[in-house]
Amino acid sequence: MSLADKVLAGQGALVTGSTSGIGLGIARIFAQAGAKVMLNGFGKPEEIAAARAEIGALMGVTEAPYSSADMSKPAEIRAMVAEAQAALGSLDILVNNAGIQFVAPVQDFPEEKWDAIIAINMSSNYHAIKAALPAMLARSRGRIINVASAHGLVASPYKSAYVAAKHGVVGITKSIALEVAQSPITCNAICPGFVRTPLAEAQVAPLAAKFGISEESALRDRLLEKQPSKRWIEVEDVARMALYLVGPGSGSVNGAALSIDGGWLAA
């Protein structure tokens, strides 16, 4: 499938957490494939403006539509979906991608961090899908992708909230896949290992400090300990998996939790 084919022409896509990292990469490839994309996420005003201008240029407009909705706030999520439906004409593709991380032993894990991770990384998927699905069902058309993680399938210590939330994301993905199975709509999860993004790169320096080792060693021997490839996964590779899931020929892939993890789950 070539991007030049514009396989997503005429389709509207909402990608949460798309001012940075994986979400921005998915927004980029969807726009390159011809979709109209609404962005969402936090960041400095100039970063958000740059993302809107970049994705807008790919869409042939000055700036891509953008929602500042906070994924921990259900009313804002509902308003964002309504805004996307109006701004894009139709919401054919929903990517639940926004996420945060916090690492600590469970006995020290702050309650507010637990609540925020469960809300942003997991419950937001429920609120967005609940708001977007009725119009998809009415139009007999839709693709839903939930960005889970290798940590949606296996655990690591000190990430209790993240692992719980991502297992929940894989669970809701399967449940919704069954609910829409006899329609043309699909719902799938992507389960990346460590991807080179601000969220993951921010974990390197604290590991180096904790173990008194170089950042190079912290990356290879600690962070990527479970990733047999011992290299970062690139954002564009995750984005290409997302494009496959929303493009032609993937209509029978439903309820899957697709790994892109350098061999992590094989070990």
Ligand code: NAD
């Ligand atoms: P990132 O920090 O680069 O981007 C996260 C995005 O989510 C940003 O746009 C941020 O503004 C947005 N966001 C955070 N809190 C928000 C909120 N309350 N409301 C709205 N937007 C919010 O991170 P990333 O690495 O690109 O992560 C994207 C997704 O991929 C997350 O769900 C993450 O758990 C998942 N993931 C990442 C990796 C990795 O190694 N980077 C691996 C597996 C899964």
